[in-house]
Amino acid sequence: MSDTQTNQSWGGRFTESTDAFVAAFTASVGFDQRMYRQDIAGSIAHARMLARIGVLSSEDCVRIVQGLEAIRAEIERGEFVWSLELEDVHMNIEARLTERIGDAGKRLHTGRSRNDQVATDIRLYLRDAIDAIQVELRRLLGGLVDLALQEAETIMPGFTHLQVAQPVTFGHHLLAWFEMLKRDDARLVDCRGRVNFMPLGAAALAGTSYPLDRDYTAQLLDFAAPCANSLDAVSDRDFAIEFTAAAAILMTHLSRMAEELVLWSSAQFDFIDLPDRFCTGSSIMPQKKNPDVPELVRGKTGRVNGHLIALLTLMKSQPLAYNKDNQEDKEPLFDTIDTVLGCLRAFADMIPALRAKRDKMLESARRGFATATDLADYLVRKGVPFRDAHEVVGKAVRLGIETNRDLAEMSLAELQGFSPLIKDDVFAVLSLEGSVAARDVLGGTAPNRVRAAATRARNWLMELNAG
Numbered sequence: 001m002s003d004t005q006t007n008q009s010w011g012g013r014f015t016e017s018t019d020a021f022v023a024a025f026t027a028s029v030g031f032d033q034r035m036y037r038q039d040i041a042g043s044i045a046h047a048r049m050l051a052r053i054g055v056l057s058s059e060d061c062v063r064i065v066q067g068l069e070a071i072r073a074e075i076e077r078g079e080f081v082w083s084l085e086l087e088d089v090h091m092n093i094e095a096r097l098t099e100r101i102g103d104a105g106k107r108l109h110t111g112r113s114r115n116d117q118v119a120t121d122i123r124l125y126l127r128d129a130i131d132a133i134q135v136e137l138r139r140l141l142g143g144l145v146d147l148a149l150q151e152a153e154t155i156m157p158g159f160t161h162l163q164v165a166q167p168v169t170f171g172h173h174l175l176a177w178f179e180m181l182k183r184d185d186a187r188l189v190d191c192r193g194r195v196n197f198m199p200l201g202a203a204a205l206a207g208t209s210y211p212l213d214r215d216y217t218a219q220l221l222d223f224a225a226p227c228a229n230s231l232d233a234v235s236d237r238d239f240a241i242e243f244t245a246a247a248a249i250l251m252t253h254l255s256r257m258a259e260e261l262v263l264w265s266s267a268q269f270d271f272i273d274l275p276d277r278f279c280t281g282s283s284i285m286p287q288k289k290n291p292d293v294p295e296l297v298r299g300k301t302g303r304v305n306g307h308l309i310a311l312l313t314l315m316k317s318q319p320l321a322y323n324k325d326n327q328e329d330k331e332p333l334f335d336t337i338d339t340v341l342g343c344l345r346a347f348a349d350m351i352p353a354l355r356a357k358r359d360k361m362l363e364s365a366r367r368g369f370a371t372a373t374d375l376a377d378y379l380v381r382k383g384v385p386f387r388d389a390h391e392v393v394g395k396a397v398r399l400g401i402e403t404n405r406d407l408a409e410m411s412l413a414e415l416q417g418f419s420p421l422i423k424d425d426v427f428a429v430l431s432l433e434g435s436v437a438a439r440d441v442l443g444g445t446a447p448n449r450v451r452a453a454a455t456r457a458r459n460w461l462m463e464l465n466a467g
Ligand code: ARG
Pocket: 028, 032, 087, 088, 114, 115, 118, 322, 324, 326, 327, 328
């Protein structure tokens, strides 16, 4: 296919053909051809609606539908020849349709513009993408819940300021990740609801003089309803911004998880073992096993954040209605989708294969005076005001630092030197197991609370997957 004079779709008023560089510069077919399925689905629905209202004969409608289905098959077999002169996915498919079925193909574009067509295609594409992302996200959520149940009693140090703070259970830590990602899931559900409105019928910007049955087209395409205002329908890309914002938050969560996985798999922490298949070696240092997958996920967060800024900037100051600027929505959006899908898939595969080094975690929790708060709480229960108890325990910790011992490793007599109220029941309190078991409050780290939370999480997931 080539263009000797002017573009056949809009060349009527032109006296010279497009500059070759400009044609390449303005074309989007290189990246929007991935919406071919949505473009064809939208055209089929539009043709059926035109036939229903009598604007298109039923013979033409049948030819159009069959022609479009044949084109879809051509594309999927890799036989379709995409042409730069035809600018975008829409005109490529329409030109091929006319080539295959003649004049009926030229009737398809009645009561429609590429402006409402492209806005519809993106919404359909994004809707499918959100569904695919949610499958992977929920697979990851399921993996976290299973691992949390397995590790409900595993003790590790909990950190604030990356300093040992109080002992927690590894299951509890995993369920913190679960909660973060569960909110991401809710954001995607919410966003999908606003994506799911249909621009078709807005035509170029003002609506159309044909008596379109927009509700019928929307129903065929499974949209909640047609967009209410034609100018808005062809113009705004807030749904893409909103999705990318949700994706950026999701990536931020994955990046935080990634950072912890990287730290934990270092020799200095040594809390976990990532399976070899998710790591790579070094060509120079034979001992290395690098946590590439989490590192890359952490790094890819940057590009999604960048896409969010790109889309916000793209829309800023655009006058109504459609502007060619909007063609620039696709690459950031598509790359966001690809990136999020890839990262989720990698994590969903990797998390269930992660091995917790329980004794290393326990050993680490024993250092850093993780149960100092428990000793203070113990004194409070004996009537000491918390601020005084804090002071007493601070002194005990100082002795521990000087003599390189944990509080639990001191003798009763030594501890009583700090407060005579301390009795030999203190050792149950100073034990790591006692400390986590004592956090027996809703949302707390006690193993029974972790198991209950994991069970609730699992039920929530099962309900989601059922309906
Ligand atoms: N390729 C264009 C885009 O992605 C399709 C819409 C073009 N409409 C127009 N009036 N030039 O936005």
